[in-house]
Amino acid sequence: MPEQEPFRSHVEETLDALAADPGRELLVHGDRRLTAGQFRSLVHRMAHALTARGVSRATTVTLLSGNLPETIAARYAANLVGCRVNHLYNKLSADVQAAIVDDVETQALIVDPHYADRAAEITRTTPVPHVLLLGDGKRDIGPDLLALAAQQPADPFAARARPDDICTIRHTGGTTGHPKGIVTTFAQAARMHRTADAVRPAGEEAPRQLACTTLAHAAGLLADVVIRAGGAVVLHDDFDPGEVLAAIERERITRLFLLPPLLYQLLDHPDAGRRDLSSLRGLTYGGCQASPTRIADAVRRLGPVLVQFYGQNEAGGISVLTAEDHDPDRPGRLRSAGRVLPGVEVAVRDADGNDLAAGEHGEICVRSDGAMTGYWKQPDLTAEVLRDGWLHTGDIGFLDDEGYVTVVDRLKDMIVVVGGHVYTTELEDLLNSHPKVRQSAVFGVHDADRTERVHAAVVPVPGAGVEAEELRAAVRERRGAMYEPARLTFLDALPLTDAGKPDKKLLRQRAGQPA
Template identity: 35%
Template sequence: MNVHALIADAVRRRADEPAIEHAGRRLTYRAFDAACAAFGEWLEARGCRPGDRVLLFLRNGFDYPVLLMGTMRAGMVAVPVNAKLHPREVAWIAGDAGPRFVFTHAEHVDALAAALPPGNAIEVIAIENFDLPASATAPAAPATVAPDDPAWIFYTSGTTGKPKGATLTHRNLVAASVNCLADVFDFRQTDRVLHVAPLSHGSGLYLLPALARGAHNIVHDRAGFRPDEVFDTIAALGVTAIAFVAPTMIVRLLEAAPRDDIGSLRGVIYGGAAIHLEHVRAAVARFGPIFHQLYGQGEAPMTISYLPGRDHQGADDETLVSAGYVRSGVEVRIRDEDDRDVPDGAEGEICVRGDVVMAGYWRNPEATARALAGGWLHTGDLGRFDSGGRLRVLDRRHDTIISGGTNIYPKEIEDVLAAHPAVREVVAFGVPDAEWGESVAVAVVADDPALDEQALLAFCKDHLASFKKPKHVHILPDLPKNAYGKVLRRDLRERYGR
């Protein structure tokens, strides 16, 4: 089943209703399907064949959904990458993926072309100079593909080295979309879905189930995340759902002045990183139980566990710090360092199996063998099941601080310090310690310039066990982050571990 077939029913039922809107321009479902088909024909006319890759190095815009879905509709493989990456980083990904075409913005064309591997056959096209092909009156059917043919190569953020291309098949994307509709959020044809996050990432993945249900998708393309602009859009267009936000975006929404004209909003899907307890409680108090949490990763796209909005209302701490319930059609086991199942409630690595798990890493059999050992995706995350059967993600396996032989999870410390009224952002990490092996360090971004190390340590004394308290406090103007907004804990370890 070609993943584009997800929208076939919506094209029939909602032919003349809006599928995509951006900056006042719209495509109906009939026109969107025809535009995707025409783009596929354009690729075929230039020698692309099923399995060939098309790389999208683009900000959100009107053309993005057509290029994304049109590539997969034609049986070719979309390679969306974050628009915040440097052209040199994109050139490395292009060298690995080997696309026939790269679509990007005019300001990147020269730098990207210069950075590509010598002798490559990659054509770089500026989207500003590209006109969507004229839509055929009778679009051809989507290409016939095998369920396990690749559809989307999702490059990891590369926080531990060079990014790896998680190869997502048509089966993976269909399963993830159906899974979303079953568990996370019941997109409806009456929904107006706002895409504020990059379509190269979570918002693009949640475009699929929204289209499958015939929803009206509104693409937001402002530089940066400005809460007032988001609220203005919600109020002006009657937005009912935000397809995906990261926890940092929720914090930004909380910092903005309250509004009484955004009552149309009934759902916000969030994930991509851990959210601090203080922030999720404040968000529910301000906006109501409209938040739906997901836990997943590029290798199992957005699809391992979920905590629905109804479980956020009046929930205890154990519920809110969890990653929720295992998703439909997904198996999760907790395993020790010898890859053996641990007893119920015990801690170990989160391992996942199901149709949502990637086929492997693109052209990287060694990494694939490690990640999919025994037929299970080894996520690299440590976790356990809590007393309510919910999955609790403790931390990344390699981020755990081992001090005096005891495991300390950075998130425990971060949750405590995030509750301090003067702390905007915090990250905890381990540094070498001659006596204990490792000791705890924290880097903090403060709202109050008067905040100092002693005040933070006193706050920790009231909320943390003695062995978990930081020995080193660094107050910084900002935290190092990658293009996806994830804090580069590794950079902090290297900077302060010396």
């Protein structure tokens, strides 16, 4: 029997790739440009520094940090030590962040100096053994990890991770109630990272990604892919459409990930038609439902570069709608989330667990190596979602005869009204196709008698002068009275979560109902 090769994590493989070309530009943040060699050295020094402080394998390192090069380095270093990494969303409230820090049993909290005050607030209620700053902060809440790392050797750190150790705990939700921590092992992470870059946009050599959404979400995973693929990542602290457009032109960006609401802001910015965006080879969008009308407009303006990715933290990648599938004259195809990825099985099932025929609506269930091992410290919820090897996504959708997946709603977002169900994405598609509407978000709100009513928040085209009754009449004509919103609210912009999704929980609260 052949001897099994020792396990190597995705971080080790990535650092090996960086050693092959240490002089190449790897990370750009403001005026700073780090080479592959500088970054690799920083990761190893950080790993040595963490162990010197007493941080040990199979414990949790939590990141409270923005889009810094050091954020990625700290994550890699912690994984080399064999730690599980949890990256907080920065825009969550302090009490929710403190609950997460406590829940995941944080041994070390690594803090961007910009968030030092928040870290002090968190640790007042949730003490942490080690608080480390990514640089010299104005507030003395712990030692400077970068200074500690500079005192350590750059010799490669012998990785301590084992295949079944937990690599990441990613949280979903968390704005109310007990946050759900999604567990991924090092073995799973290694498999996902080896297959993530299987398809490279045509004509792209060394990719250049712009990360303008939080590294705690999909941008962090995509940055890993580009780093390993021999490319460079340009980091922005936050999303600003004008700055993104300028950066694409200046840095010759080839890859960009945006959630649909941010893509719309990019297209609506006055500089969109004036900047040179010809370097783009792949603009990936996903994370929430997209408007076929707006996506068709994006294809016409940007060319065949759009790719929709459908996945979940729980399920991993599920399907992809390729650039070739983005035909502006086929809105039905643009409404889909593409074909199922290789190695992934998808079944659409009814409430009793029966498989449904093509075209029938039910819950999307997934089986793949990329699915989570479970929720952190929530066995009952894990058993509810993971059944007989299948992950129940909580998404309602259908498969067509050609194997394309279409997501029509989240189970929890579907609005139950007198006479049937209202799928929020269908109503959003309709509203977004109105010439006077730029964007919308639809959600249900319960009245005092617990009857659920349809509410819609609408961002109108500036100066269009749209009236609520005009939109209601359009809905009645095309979808019937059941879909007509009981209340329409006009906003200058939709509130977004840290990841860039419309914040429907906040919209419900504004409508007078707790989320």
